[in-house]
Amino acid sequence: RKEVEQDPGPFNVPEGATVAFNCTYSNSASQSFFWYRQDCRKEPKLLMSVYSSGNEDGRFTAQLNRASQYISLLIRDSKLSDSATYLCVATGNNDMRFGAGTRLTVKP
């Protein structure tokens, strides 16, 4: 079982929709959490960190539930440019563990 599990999707949504991605992690000692975005055949790039109290960056909201070892990402008012794969990340002892990614396609 992978340390970080994500629903692979794909999620196909119309422009303007709200979409939520979920992620679970198995290492209870994980301290830091992130969402990365990866465009097709490109390198991953940091989308946002995930803080215990939850945090928002424009249309993006990230939540962390330590008790359930669960992380979420909410995208409001989806844009065509949001089409990408979203990677959930949890830190281990001295490394980062990535989920396999959730693929999102936003259609006109």
Added chain:
Amino acid sequence: NAGVTQTPKFQVLKTGQSMTLQCAQDMNHEYMSWYRQDPGMGLRLIHYSVGAGITDQGEVPNGYNVSRSTTEDFPLRLLSAAPSQTSVYFCASSYSFPGPGGTREQYFGPGTRLTVT
């Protein structure tokens, strides 16, 4: 500002051949790492380094060696290539390990697509 650079972009090897994937960063980052990305598996950590002269194994280190003689460079060596090593390899760096409390974003290079036949 070059950021993280990787060479080559593409490589085809025959089984048993060895080669070195190059990675360099110009941001004076202490933490560097190598990942491989396979369909359905996500990114898996091969080796990492917390500073010059210090390296450690990640999740999937077998068949790979690394060294960190300078802050800037972190080459990955394939000792005897096998078809199971066909993958996309990403090098990444950050100011320090992305630990508690900070963003400490990891910057990734553009990747090397390796095929072993």
